[in-house]
Amino acid sequence: MENNSYLFQVNLKGMIELLSEHIYSSPNVFVRELLQNGIDAITARRNIDESFPGEINVYVNEKHPEIIFEDNGIGLSEDEVHKFLSVIGQSSKRGDILEKDYIGKFGIGLLSCFVVSNEIVVETRSLYRKHKGIRWKGKADGTYTIEKIEEEMPAGTKVILHPKKEWKLFFEEEELKKNILYFGGALPVKISLIKGDEKKLLTEGLPVWLNPDSTKEELLQYGKQTFNIGFLDAFRMSSATGEIEGVGFIMPYKIQFTGSKEHKVYLKRMFLCEHAGNLFPEWASFVKCVINTNTLKPTASRESLMDNEDLKAAKKELNTAFKEYLRLISVSNTNTLEEIIDTHHLYIKALAAEDSELLKLFVDFIPFETNKGMMNFRSLKAYNDEIFYTPSMDDFRQIRRIAGSQGKTVINAAYSFENDLIRKISIVFPNIRITKITPHDILSNLGEAVIDRKFAIFEERANKVLKANYCKAQIKKFEPEDTPVIYVANDEALNNKNISSLANTANPFASTLHGFIKKKEESTPTLCFNKDNVLINDLIDLDDETLFEAVINILYVQSLMLGNYPVNKKEMTVFNDSIYKLLIMGINNFSQGLSI
Numbered sequence: 001m002e003n004n005s006y007l008f009q010v011n012l013k014g015m016i017e018l019l020s021e022h023i024y025s026s027p028n029v030f031v032r033e034l035l036q037n038g039i040d041a042i043t044a045r046r047n048i049d050e051s052f053p054g055e056i057n058v059y060v061n062e063k064h065p066e067i068i069f070e071d072n073g074i075g076l077s078e079d080e081v082h083k084f085l086s087v088i089g090q091s092s093k094r095g096d097i098l099e100k101d102y103i104g105k106f107g108i109g110l111l112s113c114f115v116v117s118n119e120i121v122v123e124t125r126s127l128y129r130k131h132k133g134i135r136w137k138g139k140a141d142g143t144y145t146i147e148k149i150e151e152e153m154p155a156g157t158k159v160i161l162h163p164k165k166e167w168k169l170f171f172e173e174e175e176l177k178k179n180i181l182y183f184g185g186a187l188p189v190k191i192s193l194i195k196g197d198e199k200k201l202l203t204e205g206l207p208v209w210l211n212p213d214s215t216k217e218e219l220l221q222y223g224k225q226t227f228n229i230g231f232l233d234a235f236r237m238s239s240a241t242g243e244i245e246g247v248g249f250i251m252p253y254k255i256q257f258t259g260s261k262e263h264k265v266y267l268k269r270m271f272l273c274e275h276a277g278n279l280f281p282e283w284a285s286f287v288k289c290v291i292n293t294n295t296l297k298p299t300a301s302r303e304s305l306m307d308n309e310d311l312k313a314a315k316k317e318l319n320t321a322f323k324e325y326l327r328l329i330s331v332s333n334t335n336t337l338e339e340i341i342d343t344h345h346l347y348i349k350a351l352a353a354e355d356s357e358l359l360k361l362f363v364d365f366i367p368f369e370t371n372k373g374m375m376n377f378r379s380l381k382a383y384n385d386e387i388f389y390t391p392s393m394d395d396f397r398q399i400r401r402i403a404g405s406q407g408k409t410v411i412n413a414a415y416s417f418e419n420d421l422i423r424k425i426s427i428v429f430p431n432i433r434i435t436k437i438t439p440h441d442i443l444s445n446l447g448e449a450v451i452d453r454k455f456a457i458f459e460e461r462a463n464k465v466l467k468a469n470y471c472k473a474q475i476k477k478f479e480p481e482d483t484p485v486i487y488v489a490n491d492e493a494l495n496n497k498n499i500s501s502l503a504n505t506a507n508p509f510a511s512t513l514h515g516f517i518k519k520k521e522e523s524t525p526t527l528c529f530n531k532d533n534v535l536i537n538d539l540i541d542l543d544d545e546t547l548f549e550a551v552i553n554i555l556y557v558q559s560l561m562l563g564n565y566p567v568n569k570k571e572m573t574v575f576n577d578s579i580y581k582l583l584i585m586g587i588n589n590f591s592q593g594l595s596i
Helices: 014-022 029-046 078-085 108-116 165-170 173-184 216-225 282-284 309-332 334-354 356-367 376-385 393-405 417-427 439-445 453-469 489-505 510-516 534-540 547-562 569-595
Strands: 055-061 066-071 120-126 133-139 144-149 156-161 191-193 198-204 232-240 246-251 264-267 269-273 288-293 367-370 373-377 386-390 410-412 432-434 472-479 485-488 526-530
Touching: 029 055, 029 066, 029 108, 029 173, 029 269, 055 173, 078 120, 078 133, 078 144, 108 120, 108 156, 108 269, 133 439, 144 191, 144 393, 165 173, 173 191, 173 198, 173 269, 173 439, 216 232, 216 246, 216 288, 232 309, 246 309, 246 547, 282 288, 309 334, 334 356, 334 367, 334 417, 356 376, 356 417, 367 376, 386 393, 393 410, 393 439, 393 485, 393 489, 417 432, 439 485, 439 569, 453 472, 453 526, 453 547, 453 569, 526 547, 534 547, 547 569
Parallel strands: 055 191, 264 288, 386 410, 386 432, 472 526
Antiparallel strands: 055 066, 066 156, 120 133, 120 156, 133 144, 191 198, 232 246, 246 288, 264 269, 367 373, 367 410, 485 526
């Protein structure tokens, strides 16, 4: 059987739909592609003459809608027109010995013009062909024509477009100016917009953020103009991999972890994209970056960077640049560092928990919530031989007041990243004593009260009342004396309490739950009565069992509320009934007093 070879057929209309609907995010990318072709043509000419003053002129005619992009680059010969303009996917830059100098590589950029125009006219003259040029006309139906231009023209290329009705907006002067500056504001050539006899120079020279002589104030002013944000600080960053240069701007307000991370990424000084999450480390969530890369590879849409080994290496180097910036201000400008940490401490803690180097830089300035208020770690070290922490919010609420009376400083490590961060601090700084603490530890450290028979009887009576709430009573001595009771329960004790509540319901499976209750001493919630408290001492001599039971129940539920524990329906009912009993007793006593 004979094998025949055939050429693929390309449906140009389908290609245009693919570009407009799937590859390019907006029709305005044709401006970027035309600027890119112009700058690449000028780069090719500069490879011959380094001092050549490249220039791009953009002509706009709103009366008869038309735009012309004109460059004075190297131009194309007729053979090159056939080869590069008329073959999809064929690029004059691919395979060039100086390929790394060019922005374009894929050979599809000119097709983006078909998104906004039904016809593309290219007039070009090669630097190597004297005087006469070539006019190429390509149509959206996939046909094209070529004719010689008889009149003399300079070396370079013009691209002429007339808009589709629905895209006339992009051919208006202000919109065109906006898009030229958006994509090409950093390009190393003069770009002018010409309307009639008026010529406006849009770009010239180095942008502020790439100029090594720019001051900090100038960078912050640029950041404010670009992002409309008054940043806390600005710092330069660079990476040898990718040949990256740029500036990072520190956000002046807290950023959500799920917030959008927008930056400005340029490729050979042509704007590429605002989202390059694969390039920037996590700290970039609170840093706006403006960078230029000369060698990292773009995707075909030129709206993101290829995720390859070079990009990963560049990401590491940018991370190092950020650390260097922090290291510098930790010595030269601690006020700025403290302001950054105060604003972005959640991100800082997350980063420090993963990175020992950052932890060493930040640790003294990191703030923590403690039972003595917000304290940075420098103060925690200075005023405590041993630092305590708890990863449970409920435990912290129980511990904070009593721990303070015992002279302990306790960190609330219940927030995101804090438990991991404290463990990391313990490893990186082994000489600092950091100890996890639980309510049971506090209970063990409460002063043991020497109790006589009256207190023993009181404890027994209180236990009878509290048994219905799966709680036990203990007489202890603790500061402050004005606190009559404190409820102490670790996670296991609270779990046992919940199981016990379910086990006493009418559910047919309830009886089986008793087997899940752990029997250790610390696995039962404890209501500690303060032996030195006036109210507790008055309760000891109270003979009225109804009144005694009501007061114990009120103290019990009140301790739950003060400790921010959940109060179930049964406990709330007992609380309300007890208050009602006290109220009725008070009314009765008042009435009896009046009758006397």
